[in-house]
Amino acid sequence: MTTSLQTHPSGADVMQGLVESAGPHHQPAADMADLKQVVRTLLDVQALRTTRVRLGGNLFDVVITSSGLQARGAVALMDEIQGGCGPVIEDPESGWLYWLVPPGSRATWEPHDHAVCLSAPHVITLPSLNRTVPPGPYWLRPSASDRLVPTVPLREALAQIRPEPAPHAALAAQLGIPT
Template sequence: MITASGHAASGVIAMMDEVQRAAGDSPDACGPVIEDPQRSWLIWLVPPGTSERWIPHRYAMCLGRPHRLALPPLGQMEPPGVFWRRRLRGDRLAPPEPLRDYLDRFQPGPAPHEAILASVLCTIS
C-alpha cells in the first residue's frame, strides 16, 4: 500500500506502533514500512490479498498482482535512497483495517494516486 510520507504520515506510523503494542507484538515498531524520499512515499507491507479487498481510498493506493516491489537491503535504515522506516520482520505485516482508519484521521498528502498510475502506465508501454 502506498501513501504520502511527511508529518501526517509520521502520525499514522506512531499510531500503528501503538496498534502493534496493543496486539502484544514488539514494543518498537508497526509492520514494515519503506520510505521513498525521492517520491515522498511510504510503502506499507500489508497481508497478501489486501488489494483484492481494499476499497478505493483518498489517501492510499493498494497494489497487488501483477505489480512487484523491490525491497531495500535489510540494513538500509536511513537515506540516502529508499530505506526501511520500520524494518521487515518475518512475524508481522501492517494490518490494513487500523491503517485505513488512521489514514482517514491524519490525511497524509498529497495523495499518491496520479503519480502511481503514471509510473505504472510508463512501465506497461
Template sequence: MRDLQGPQSGGWALVPLGGQLFDVVITAGGEMGSRVITMMDEIECDDRGAHELACGPVIEDPDHGWLFWLVPPGTSERWQPHGDAACLGQPHVLSLPPLTRTRPPGVFWRRRLRGDRLVSPAPLYDLIDRVSGPGRNAFR
C-alpha cells in the same frame, strides 16, 4: 520466516506482490506518514506494551515522498478506494532494499521486515482516513 534472500544478504530483492508474501499500500510520506507510523506503533504494540518500532514493515522513499506499507496478501482485493492510499497486489512487483538500510539517503526501511509480521490493513486504512482529513488527496 519469509524467504527474501536479497534483503537478508545485503542486496536488493525484486519481489512479486500477492501470492503468499504480501501486498503493498502506498501513501504519502512526510508529516502525514510519520503520524500514521507513530499511531500504528501504538496499535500494534506487543503484549508487554512495547511501543517502539511495533508497526509492521514500512519502506520509505524520501526522494519521491512515498511510504510502502507491507500488508497481508489479498489485501488489494478487499481494499476500498481511497484518495490518499493505493493498494497493489498481483501482478505487481516491489523492489525491497537491504534489511541493513535503515536510514537515508535513498530508499530505506522505516520499519524493518521481521518474521511474519505485516501491517494490519484495517487500522492502517482508518488512520490514513483520519490523518488525511476532508478534501485532501495525496495522489493529485
C-alpha cells in the same frame, strides 16, 4: 570360483525412475513454477542485498501513501496500535511510504482518498535489511518475519490522519494509467 558383479543404479537413474513412475502427473504444479525466483529473492534479502519482489502471492501486498509529516503521524499511530508498526519502507525520492500488508489485501481494499493498495502483477524493490537511512529507499520500520501491517487499523489511521499529497495521480502516471 565365480564372481558376480552387481551394478547399482546411479542417483540420476533412480530420480529419473521416480519421475517416470509419477506418470503424467510429474509436471510441477503451476503455483510452483516460480519457486526458484522466490527462493532466490528471499536469499538475497537474507544476504542483505536490495532485491525486487513480485507483490501478491504468499508474501504481501503494498499500501502506498505520501511520506510527509502526516504519514509519519500514521506510522506513530500504528506503532501504538501494533506495539511497533509492521514493515514500512520510505522512498525519499518519490515521497512515498510503502506499507507491507497481508497478501490478498488488494482484493478487499476499498478506494481510499489518501492511499492506494497494489498487488500482482506489480513489483517492489526491497532495500537491504540493514538499510535504515537514506539515500535511496530504506526501512522506516524494519521488516520482521512475524508481522505485516494490518489493513483495517491502517485504513482507519489513514482516514483519521489524511496524509497528503495523495499518491493516486503520480502513481497512475508512473504506471502509465490514463487519469
